[in-house]
Amino acid sequence: MSYFSRVSGHSYRANEHAGGAWNLAEQHIAPSFGLLAHAIETDRDARGNGHLAVARLSYDILGTVPVGVVEEVEVRVLRPGRTIELVEATLTHQDRAVVLARAWLMKGYDTSALRGSGLRPIPSPAEMPEWDPSAVWPGGFIASAEVRRAEERPGRAVYWVRTAVPLLDGEQVSPLARAAGLLDIANGMAVLVDPREVAFPNLDLTAHFFAEPAGEWVGFDTAVSIGPTGIGLTHSIIHDATGPIGAVSQSLTVRPGSGIG
Template structure:
């Protein structure tokens, strides 16, 4: 089973595995983030054959989505030979719900310079299995295979994978598959119980210095709540080879 079924070139229907953690009658935004990543890459490959890669994904979440048909569109905002800026929008019934901007960049050989000071986290085989449905409801969370070490309030390292395809019958890149899991970060190191405090994110931005590979996506996450109703979930993203980038989500904290 997949998260979405394609209905046309630009329309998709969510399956039961997309239902949300805050409200099961609404879509979890994580699969939408993966879907827009996939849509941008499909559009790129239709327009050009020089293999630009996505280096930044930035999403603004404009509203909730019912468990219903959605449509996508892609616009090139800044064309270029080696760098371009692309915008993708996901709409429901004509209303924009998620808007994403992606910087695409040409790859080059910098293997002799490669490295990062971000610390590695233990692999998934070194962390215990954890059932996220003990905290969160919804179809999407139920699809997540999680290995986690919860070190403190608002602090955890963990790995996530899913057996489900992003779009039924379609091959997707390792990045789109990983992006499908990025938004789960806000619920894996929570500072408060979701039945006591609502803390949804209104955006998500990922910066990547290498593309994630493999089925496992690792996170080293810190969650912070401020004194005036704002919060931040900040993560370093990993694959099995080590750190690949960073991920940040701004929160509205509502006791």
């Protein structure tokens, strides 16, 4: 079974693998991020702009949504262009916006001779021990993820994530959309505080890519920070088998005295 099944042209149903971690009655937002990335790329290709690569994906989480309901996805071009575009996608349920996504699309140029990064590499999945995230987090999405992880200290970890669950039933999706459907897991893989005692859900996610993801594993080099007034940040450098390929940040609302449940 996949995370989503298409009901009609722009309508989808979330399946049990999309179950949430903070509240089992709600969806984990990660698969929806992948679905919106897929919708943006599908719209781009249908308009004949497949030569434009996704350089940034930003998501604002406007609400929660139950598992098993039908959702609608709408895509519109905010800033058209032959070399640069800004595209927006909205996920709605019962006429209520749940997630708003925006993507910058850019024309590619041959910079292979210039390729490099000052970001540090991380060990490969084969060099890290298996780790069961279900020991910390409940829900169908977490149970669907395979994780290899090495914790440096609370709030700091490197890890790799993959899943055998397809994003969309019976449809091919790009490596970018598949990776986008895993990015939101970062907020639970390097916890600074016990999620049973302190809630710290993220309000958003912004991902910048300087190379397109490749392969089934997505690597993370994650650091979590909490400030003195209930605001936190989960920041990750994203990797594939070639090395660093981008970065992801998530704003957290930190709530002592509440947690999973």
